[in-house]
Amino acid sequence: MGKKRKQVEREIPEAPKKDDVAAPRPKRTLLGWKDKTDDKETDYPSSPVFRNREKVLVTCSRRIAYRYRHLMLDVVSLLPHCKKDNKVESKESKGATLNELVELRNSSSCLYFECRKQKDLYLWMAKCPNGPSVKFLVNAVHTMEELKLTGNHLKGSRPILTFSSNFDKQPHWKLLKELIMQIFEIPKDHRKSKPYHDHVFVFSIVDDHIWFRNYQITVPHKETDKVDRGGLDNMTLVEVGPRFCLNPIKIFGGSFGGPTLYVNPYYVSPNQIRALEKKKKAGKYAKKIKAKTKRKMHAAENQLEPNEFADLWKD
Numbered sequence: 001m002g003k004k005r006k007q008v009e010r011e012i013p014e015a016p017k018k019d020d021v022a023a024p025r026p027k028r029t030l031l032g033w034k035d036k037t038d039d040k041e042t043d044y045p046s047s048p049v050f051r052n053r054e055k056v057l058v059t060c061s062r063r064i065a066y067r068y069r070h071l072m073l074d075v076v077s078l079l080p081h082c083k084k085d086n087k088v089e090s091k092e093s094k095g096a097t098l099n100e101l102v103e104l105r106n107s108s109s110c111l112y113f114e115c116r117k118q119k120d121l122y123l124w125m126a127k128c129p130n131g132p133s134v135k136f137l138v139n140a141v142h143t144m145e146e147l148k149l150t151g152n153h154l155k156g157s158r159p160i161l162t163f164s165s166n167f168d169k170q171p172h173w174k175l176l177k178e179l180i181m182q183i184f185e186i187p188k189d190h191r192k193s194k195p196y197h198d199h200v201f202v203f204s205i206v207d208d209h210i211w212f213r214n215y216q217i218t219v220p221h222k223e224t225d226k227v228d229r230g231g232l233d234n235m236t237l238v239e240v241g242p243r244f245c246l247n248p249i250k251i252f253g254g255s256f257g258g259p260t261l262y263v264n265p266y267y268v269s270p271n272q273i274r275a276l277e278k279k280k281k282a283g284k285y286a287k288k289i290k291a292k293t294k295r296k297m298h299a300a301e302n303q304l305e306p307n308e309f310a311d312l313w314k315d
Helices: 068-080 094-104 171-184 270-301
Strands: 027-029 032-034 056-060 083-084 111-118 120-127 134-142 156-165 194-206 208-218 236-239 244-252 257-263
Touching: 056 068, 056 094, 068 083, 068 111, 068 134, 094 111, 111 134, 111 171, 120 171, 134 208, 156 171, 171 194, 171 257
Parallel strands: 056 083, 056 111, 156 194
Antiparallel strands: 027 032, 111 120, 120 134, 134 244, 194 208, 208 236, 208 244, 244 257
């Protein structure tokens, strides 16, 4: 028979002390790991991190002209935090339809390109669903394909927004500045944006119009492909495009409607301009006909005397 094995008493492991317990794992978020700090250890409570969740819905009306459609696509390429949707009929009830679309697409703002008579382009900027909203007439439209400029920047990079000093003079310009900042500013750490600043959006007021320009930031480099110390002062701007001019018409308190907060007293609709041009052309033709009849009457009243040498060389 084999020998019996000696029974060895197993040592029971001691319970871990409180000090030896590992710290709890931090909570994971979409933007990385979030460290939790106890409020008791600090003199002030930990403030929540602010995240800009701005999303812009970009759409247009039916029967839009090709140049204006290309402008809308250029704006979509400049804003990685926007969402493009199908065309919406340009009717009086478009406000309710657009507000419903914005809610369905989980957005907070809307850019609506409305084309009328395939000639005039109107741009609506609205904060949905409570407002405010602004209606612009778009003039001097130049798309990227038309301009053929030499500037180029990374697609999806975050722009630097610059405004002229005129925006701080009157209250309606201040409101427009805040609305443009919220719509055109790309949120930080957005999943479709790049963490670079290599272009500038310029908004300037000239003759009560807002002019938009997009410039690339170019930095001089050496052969070693490094920037000199202090070389950032030599940065230059190269225009990329597109270009357009915004003429504000009305500012509403609600989204695509509501109480009117501001009316532009210098605004003249394109229909009135075309009517005045037709009247000028009609007046020019009427003057021409009147001059012809006046000439005939003058010739009939003042007939020339017969010339006695008229038949001299006929024989």
